[in-house]
Amino acid sequence: xxxxxxxxxxxxxxxxxxxxxxxxxxxxxxxxxxxxxxxxxxxxxxxxxxxxxxxxxxxxxxxxxxxxxxxxxxxxxxxxxxxxxxxxxxxxxxxxxxxxxxxxxxxxxxxxxxxxxxxxxxxxxxxxxxxxxxxxxxxxxxxxxxxxxxxxxxxxxxxxxxxxxxxxxxxxxxxxx
Amino acid sequence: xxxxxxxxxxxxxxxxxxxxxxxxxxxxxxxxxxxxxxxxxxxxxxxxxxxxxxxxxxxxxxxxxxxxxxxxxxxxxxxxxxxxxxxxxxxxxxxxxxxxxxxxxxxxxxxxxxxxxxxxxxxxxxxxxxxxxxxxxxxxxxxxxxxxxxxxxxxxxxxxxxxxxxxxxxxxxxxxxxxxxxxxxxxxxxxxxxxxxxxxxxxxxxxxxxxxxxxxxxxxxxxxxxxxxxxxxxxxxxxxxxxxxxxxxxxxxxxxxxxxxx
Amino acid sequence: xxxxxxxxxxxxxxxxxxxxxxxxxxxxxxxxxxxxxxxxxxxxxxxxxxxxxxxxxxxxxxxxxxxxxxxxxxxxxxxxxxxxxxxxxxxxxxxxxxxxxxxxxxxxxxxxxxxxxxxxxxxxxxxxxxxxxxxxxxxxxxxxxxxxxxxxxxxxxxxxxxxxxxxxxxxxxxxxxxxxxxxxxxxxxxxxxxxxxxxxxxxxxxxxxxxxxxxxxxxxxxxxxxxxxxxxxxxxxxxxxxxxxxxxxxxxxxxxxxxxxxxxxxxxxxxxxxxxxxxxxxxxxx
Ligand SMILES: Nc1ncnc2c1ncn2[C@@H]1O[C@H](COP(=O)(O)OP(=O)(O)O)[C@@H](O)[C@H]1O
Ligand SMILES: [Mg+2]
Numbered sequence: 001x002x003x004x005x006x007x008x009x010x011x012x013x014x015x016x017x018x019x020x021x022x023x024x025x026x027x028x029x030x031x032x033x034x035x036x037x038x039x040x041x042x043x044x045x046x047x048x049x050x051x052x053x054x055x056x057x058x059x060x061x062x063x064x065x066x067x068x069x070x071x072x073x074x075x076x077x078x079x080x081x082x083x084x085x086x087x088x089x090x091x092x093x094x095x096x097x098x099x100x101x102x103x104x105x106x107x108x109x110x111x112x113x114x115x116x117x118x119x120x121x122x123x124x125x126x127x128x129x130x131x132x133x134x135x136x137x138x139x140x141x142x143x144x145x146x147x148x149x150x151x152x153x154x155x156x157x158x159x160x161x162x163x164x165x166x167x168x169x170x171x172x173x174x175x176x177x
Numbered sequence: 178x179x180x181x182x183x184x185x186x187x188x189x190x191x192x193x194x195x196x197x198x199x200x201x202x203x204x205x206x207x208x209x210x211x212x213x214x215x216x217x218x219x220x221x222x223x224x225x226x227x228x229x230x231x232x233x234x235x236x237x238x239x240x241x242x243x244x245x246x247x248x249x250x251x252x253x254x255x256x257x258x259x260x261x262x263x264x265x266x267x268x269x270x271x272x273x274x275x276x277x278x279x280x281x282x283x284x285x286x287x288x289x290x291x292x293x294x295x296x297x298x299x300x301x302x303x304x305x306x307x308x309x310x311x312x313x314x315x316x317x318x319x320x321x322x323x324x325x326x327x328x329x330x331x332x333x334x335x336x337x338x339x340x341x342x343x344x345x346x347x348x349x350x351x352x353x354x355x356x357x358x359x360x361x362x363x364x365x366x367x368x369x370x371x372x373x374x375x376x377x378x379x380x381x382x383x384x385x386x387x388x389x390x391x392x393x394x395x396x397x398x399x400x401x402x403x404x405x406x407x408x409x410x411x412x413x414x415x416x417x418x419x420x421x422x423x424x425x426x427x428x429x430x431x432x433x434x435x436x437x438x439x
Numbered sequence: 440x441x442x443x444x445x446x447x448x449x450x451x452x453x454x455x456x457x458x459x460x461x462x463x464x465x466x467x468x469x470x471x472x473x474x475x476x477x478x479x480x481x482x483x484x485x486x487x488x489x490x491x492x493x494x495x496x497x498x499x500x501x502x503x504x505x506x507x508x509x510x511x512x513x514x515x516x517x518x519x520x521x522x523x524x525x526x527x528x529x530x531x532x533x534x535x536x537x538x539x540x541x542x543x544x545x546x547x548x549x550x551x552x553x554x555x556x557x558x559x560x561x562x563x564x565x566x567x568x569x570x571x572x573x574x575x576x577x578x579x580x581x582x583x584x585x586x587x588x589x590x591x592x593x594x595x596x597x598x599x600x601x602x603x604x605x606x607x608x609x610x611x612x613x614x615x616x617x618x619x620x621x622x623x624x625x626x627x628x629x630x631x632x633x634x635x636x637x638x639x640x641x642x643x644x645x646x647x648x649x650x651x652x653x654x655x656x657x658x659x660x661x662x663x664x665x666x667x668x669x670x671x672x673x674x675x676x677x678x679x680x681x682x683x684x685x686x687x688x689x690x691x692x693x694x695x696x697x698x699x700x701x702x703x704x705x706x707x708x709x710x711x712x713x714x715x716x717x718x719x720x721x722x723x724x725x
Pocket of ligand 1: 352451452459460461479480481482483484485486487488
């Protein structure tokens, strides 16, 4: 893919960071469970690489906050850091992992990104809010249990989207032939 | 654009509306720094007075100013309780299992929450008096120096402006796709979790396909017109006015007072 | 299965600064088996009207009755509505998402009380109706097909549910003339087999050729509701709504102005041809 195309795809993913959470409002109280904003950021990283993933992870939530007021300013910094890590790690994963099977590459990169992002987010939250001890228990609850449906949905949905885009010939095949 | 019933921007002609977006952004940054260093009753008094003054001058009513705060009350409660119950410095009032509430923890928690509330109101004042486009343009202008350390600021500005153009189109398209799939029997409004989960694929996959198709068309058109990325002339900015400098001066002064005097 | 609208109004984003009144007290009734054309300027509320008929929007005021039952009442079974009323959106190719064509066409059948064999049979029928060879296409990905093919797959997806009322929102707008004719032949055949058709189209020829009745919307108000022959007779009135008559009607009118005795109710090419033949024969006899 050319750099122009990657840049425009990244722009579209940034826009989706604003639009998808609104779309999910059609599905009542889905926002906090399904984590819709993670999807375009992870995808952008997977498809365009870590630099673009980083840009999308930073700009996406900012735009959403600007246009819709969500996420609110108070949670914005933590969210930007978390999403930026998702974008970067997803891109690095796809750069470094080549198993000759698209779905394997995708799953490994995704899981890596989702884990790292949550660890980093937990760490920043513990440091920024200077809580004496953000216990492992509270961290695990907020990042894994509450959002479990979201994690499952993302693991199913994101590879499905990448494969659909390949089939629609909107992104090049990773392993042609 | 006028179809979007979203966003917090409220058109108006107040003094704050007329300030340059870059000046407002820099002032906000100064005030955020000030807020970080606020710790005394006098400090909070200054911030409260200033915030009240700004809300008044922006022509906002207090309800609008607090609207966004109300939505995150549960989040604030969690932050407060986490600090109040788990802080391990200070003297514990009592202790049971992992809980050890302390006055020191409660004070820290109250401080954090108070600062976050001020932060949100200040941010909201900026957003309700400045159109989103101007905010992003100002951001791009302020980030220009980052170009010297290798960050592709111009590309970033291009991506952001393209993203903003795409938002209304994609919103309409999303709405159409949602309706089309409903007509085909998808159950978005069903209370059953299974129906909800099953309705996500038919919604999200077409959204991405449409979005990427649009991206593909635009990228092809740009390449056909010879765009190769790289140098793009930055948008010409209007010069700052006296009142812009005044705003930045006042906020910087408050920032310095909070850091050194209080 | 008649569908009736009683003084239906609809306002988008009611109560906000972005409020738009899209429909204003529209009343109409469409009987089973009719072929109705819906026309009007862009933004006059056509799409809004058909989405209200399909129960995708709830009227701000007024009632939508399907077979005498109010579809927006609490106890109404939405599944029944989905089963009986099919709506094909403009650019329906955007709604495909499944891994195979067969699964995508079957999507709308998921909630219908049918056996697996019946469902499979309907998918086959719908795909063959839209001009595909079922065995060849069933396992392909719908996303990799051409634009025209994807549109036909989407149409098959709506047909498979065998709606008794089929609503089409500008279905031929971006088709080439051949695709347009094939598509309209398919719709016309469904209508002859008993399906009620409601079609939004700017194409006067299509309305003249296929529709029995024409509804004209103007700024959210229903201003004409009459048989197509009647509507196309009043060229001047149509002009005030920025609408044109069909080509055959236009030609017939020009010939009339030249003093040739033509009947007033010519709207189709077939009628025009009959009229010309009659003239020629009349001339010969003289
Ligand atoms: N989702 C929406 N939000 C706000 N206004 C809308 C929306 N959809 C349509 N409208 C407005 O409602 C009016 C009727 O639109 P529509 O029914 O799409 O007209 P048509 O299909 O005849 O072109 C227009 O003024 C349009 O701008
Ligand atoms: Mg329309």
